[in-house]
Amino acid sequence: MTLRLTDTEQEALRARAEVEGISMQEAARRAIREFVVRAEHRDSVAHAATLIMEKHAEALQRLGE
Numbered sequence: 001m002t003l004r005l006t007d008t009e010q011e012a013l014r015a016r017a018e019v020e021g022i023s024m025q026e027a028a029r030r031a032i033r034e035f036v037v038r039a040e041h042r043d044s045v046a047h048a049a050t051l052i053m054e055k056h057a058e059a060l061q062r063l064g065e
Helices: 009-020 024-056 057-064
Strands: none
Touching: 009 024, 024 057
């Protein structure tokens, strides 16, 4: 995989990696892992909310009246 960054993005990544004491590659890998975990969590919460809304649709409708 090749990751193409703008000059600004590359400089920001380089600076952040330096502050963290890690390589730019490690900083990018951490960001990708965090992105995936957050997306999976968001999907899980959305799925749980849908299940709850379906199971308690009648009660939720009564609360809205």
